Amino acid sequence: VCNSTEEKKKFSFHNKIEVIPNSIKRTLYNQRYIEKEKLDLIYIGRIVKDKGVERLIDAIISFPGDKKHTLHIVGGGDELEYLKKKYAQIKEIIFYGPIINIEKFLEKNDVFVSGSYFECFPVTILEAMSHGLPIISMDTSGGTRSVISDSGGGYICENKIEFHEKLSIFKNSTVRAEHGKAGRSYVNKNYSDSIIGSKWIRLIENELTMKSE
Structure with a gap:
């Protein structure tokens, strides 16, 4: 068993592997979509090279015009102190370090x-x-591309120019709401505890049936 199709592809015996993803906790919080010229952007994750945090920062601070968006970075890792020092003079880049309760962010x-x-x-x-x-x-x-494509919950950007274009689009609260609600619906339909739990039950029942034959 593995948690994604991308992970499954790594194994030569992938036809014998079942994909059962992790469940995602449902939330009752209703996101507020407000028209804004300067967006508050959030990244949560490890601050290491393969997470591309530096290229993300570079894309955001190079946004054209005077009204810069703010990036809130939550997490720890090998590159945290290096990036904090490098971008210490840029007020739109805010580091919080490791945080247990990410809900408020x-x-x-x-x-x-x-x-x-x-x-x-x-x-x-x-x-x-x-x-x-x-x-x-x-x-x-990997999985990010398929999740965003399947859900309609956002965009994959091939370069900085495209990234800037999508940021500009998301200043419109209606567009943010459309993608945000689509993503939420996708998660609730595919990753709830009951849905993932039923997949595990079905897998176990199938295994028990095969062993009893």
Whole structure:
């Protein structure tokens, strides 16, 4: 058993592997979609090279014009101190370090952003979707691409110019609401405890049936 189709592809005996993803906690919080010129963006995850946090920061601070968006970065890792020092003079980039309760950050921000180069199963993106946050991800491979494509919950951007275009689009509260609600619906329909639990029960029942034959 593995938690994503992308992970399954790594194994030569993949036809014998069942895909059962992690469940994602449902939230009753109703996201507020407000028209804004300057968005509050949130990244939650490890601050390490393969997560692409530096290229994410670079894309955001290079946004054209005077009205810069603010990026809130939650998490710890090898690159945290290096990035804090490098961008210490840029007030739109805020580091919080490791935080246990991420709920308040998902509730207070407008868009979840990711610079990760690869994700087998993008847990934090799905958690953000469950809170009704639309997603913008930089060019990536793995589960992130399929989740965003299947859900309609956001955009994958191939370069900085496209990233800037999507940020501009999301200043419109109606567009944010459309993508945010689509992502939330997708998570509730595919990753609830009951749905994932039923997959495990079915797998176990099938295994027991095969052994009794």
